[in-house]
Amino acid sequence: MRNCHGWIVRDEDRVKREIRVSKEAARWRFQSKRADVETWTYHKVPSEADLLSFLEVLDRKYRRRRAAHHDIILAKQMLAELAKTDE
Numbered sequence: 001m002r003n004c005h006g007w008i009v010r011d012e013d014r015v016k017r018e019i020r021v022s023k024e025a026a027r028w029r030f031q032s033k034r035a036d037v038e039t040w041t042y043h044k045v046p047s048e049a050d051l052l053s054f055l056e057v058l059d060r061k062y063r064r065r066r067a068a069h070h071d072i073i074l075a076k077q078m079l080a081e082l083a084k085t086d087e
Helices: 048-063 067-087
Strands: 004-012 016-024 027-034 041-043
Touching: 004 048, 016 048, 027 048, 027 067, 048 067
Parallel strands: none
Antiparallel strands: 004 016, 016 027, 027 041
16 A cells, blocks of 8 residues: 555645645655646655645654654655755
C-alpha cells in the first residue's frame, strides 16, 4: 500500500487546489489539481508553501499515530534540499 496524504487549500485567487503527496522509492511525490482544471500537475520540486503545509499534515498524523517518524524526517530533508537550491 502506498503512503498517500492529501489536503485542500485555496490559492490567492480563492480557487480550491487539492494537493496529494505519495511516497515512492523513499521520496515524496507531489501532485496538485485546481478546481477549474481537469488534469493533475506533477511537481518535481514542490513549492516551499506546499512542503511546509505537508509537514503540518504529517505532524498532525504522527500525533495520532497515522504517520511514521521516518516520513517526517524525509519531508524535512526535502525542505533542507529546497533551501540549498534557493541559495
